[in-house]
Amino acid sequence: MTVPPFDTPFAPPWWLANGHVQTIFGSIARRSLPACEQGYLRESRVEDVTTSDGTVLRARLNLQPQAAPLVVLIHGWLGCDESSYVVSAGSALYRAGFSTARMNLRDHGGTAHLNQGLYHSARTGEVVDLITTLAAQHGQRGTAVAGYSLGGNFALRVARATGLPSVAVCPAIDPGVTMQSIDHGPGSMIYRRYFLRKWLASLRAKAEAFPQHYDFQAAWPLKSVQALTDYFVREHSEFEDTQSYFDAYDLTGDALEGVHATVLIAADDPIIPAAGFRALPSGIDVIETHTGGHNAFLKNGHFESWADDFVVAWSSEMFRDSAQ
Numbered sequence: 279m280t281v282p283p284f285d286t287p288f289a290p291p292w293w294l295a296n297g298h299v300q301t302i303f304g305s306i307a308r309r310s311l312p313a314c315e316q317g318y319l320r321e322s323r324v325e326d327v328t329t330s331d332g333t334v335l336r337a338r339l340n341l342q343p344q345a346a347p348l349v350v351l352i353h354g355w356l357g358c359d360e361s362s363y364v365v366s367a368g369s370a371l372y373r374a375g376f377s378t379a380r381m382n383l384r385d386h387g388g389t390a391h392l393n394q395g396l397y398h399s400a401r402t403g404e405v406v407d408l409i410t411t412l413a414a415q416h417g418q419r420g421t422a423v424a425g426y427s428l429g430g431n432f433a434l435r436v437a438r439a440t441g442l443p444s445v446a447v448c449p450a451i452d453p454g455v456t457m458q459s460i461d462h463g464p465g466s467m468i469y470r471r472y473f474l475r476k477w478l479a480s481l482r483a484k485a486e487a488f489p490q491h492y493d494f495q496a497a498w499p500l501k502s503v504q505a506l507t508d509y510f511v512r513e514h515s516e517f518e519d520t521q522s523y524f525d526a527y528d529l530t531g532d533a534l535e536g537v538h539a540t541v542l543i544a545a546d547d548p549i550i551p552a553a554g555f556r557a558l559p560s561g562i563d564v565i566e567t568h569t570g571g572h573n574a575f576l577k578n579g580h581f582e583s584w585a586d587d588f589v590v591a592w593s594s595e596m597f598r599d600s601a602q
Contacts, residue, residue: 288567288584290577297546298465300571305472307581308362318369319360322380326392329407334392337381337408340372341416347597348377348417349589350409354427354573355399355450356476358387363426363447363573363583370586376593379412381405383432385480391487396514397480399453400526405432406439413442422596424589425449426573427550430541434529434562437539443596444539447585448547448573452554453524461502465548473503535559542588544570 294300311319322338329335337350338359349371353361359380368378382389384404385397413421422443425433430449437444450456460469478497485492496513500506508520517523538561545552549572555564565588567575575585 288570288575288577290569290575290584291579294576295569297544297548297569297571300544300546300569300574300576301465301548302468302571303581304363304571304574304576304583307576308366308583311362311365314373315365315369318372319365325379325412327408327411329404329411331404331407333384333395333401333404333407334389335381335384335404335408336387336389336392337379337412339377339379339416340368341377342372342375345418346375346377347420347422347593348379348413349593350379350381350412350421350423352381352405352423352425352429352432353383353386354429356386356473356480357426357429358382360387361426363585366583367424367586367589370590371593374590374594376597377416379416381408381412383429385484388483390480390483394488394491396484396492398510398515398523399428399431400517400523402432402435402439402527406436409436409442410440420597422593424593431527431529434534434537434539434541435527438534438537441538445542445589445592446539447542447589448544448550449529449541450550451529451558453528454521455554456550457503457507459549459551461504463548469549470503474501474506477503477506530554530557532559534562537561539563540565540592542575542585543567544572544575546570547572 322340326336351364353364359382364380368380371378423433423436424445426447428450430446433444433446481494511517511520511523540563542565543552544567546569575583577584
């Protein structure tokens with residue numbers, strides 16, 4: 279289902295009309311939360327859900343006083359339920375009358391201690407289990423999924439597995455291409471350092487939580503996402519090699535055949551090249567803006583995100599026949 283056009287198209291000021299500026303400001307300039315988002319965080323409650331295979335995943339819920347549609351938000355790789363883009367979208371959805379659940383992928387958001395097994399990006403089943411559980415418990419008026427970056431990839435996999443309405447913002451559909459963009463694309467010195475720092479911090483947290491099981495000493499000297507991925511797959515996964523690992527969550531080609539979902543991308547995203555979305559199956563509605571960077575879509579000098587407007591409008595369209 280195609281999202282209807284907005285009354286106000288995405289038209290940021292000239293000084294924000296650059297993918298790198300959008301991406302960097304979207305990461306660092308939105309850390310000071312407005313009062314409405316601070317209140318939204320204070321009013322959330324934690325819920326730990328045990329999935330069918332015994333995995334424990336954490337979500338933070340903001341439920342409307344009366345029954346309302348539920349939107350589950352999935353952060354990107356090495357983000358969390360308190361990432362600025364997740365909080366701003368969740369707060370906007372809540373103000374629009376939706377209940378929200380901001381989930382954490384395994385080992386994200388300070389949850390390294392909840393499971394002995396390490397996170398990897400192909401753990402689809404536990405995410406599907408978590409979302410179906412949240413839908414059964416809190417989505418009496420319907421449930422939708424909104425994912426960002428790698429979380430967008432998960433959102434599309436959830437749509438494939440469950441048929442739930444899903445929107446993916448800048449989804450990482452081709453893991454190999456994404457890795458090469460981080461390591462070698464324009465601005466790679468900044469992005470590579472950012473992701474390496476966060477990934478190594480995540481591994482340190484895991485080793486501290488389970489010191490008898492993990493020793494990541496060989497990871498500390500590695501200087502590229504590819505080198506760290508190769509090490510991780512070889513030493514700490516069930517996959518034969520990195521390509522086999524990527525194949526497990528690659529969504530290019532006909533991987534999304536028969537899936538109905540919406541994708542929002544920016545032509546100048548420095549992490550997820552827009553060209554990868556040209557040949558998706560017809561059931562995927564792709565909305566492309568000329569600028570917006572990665573997960574940013576900053577629309578003004580207050581660093582408010584047009585992607586929040588988009589997700590709220592999309593959710594309203596999905597549940598237009600449901601009482602709010």
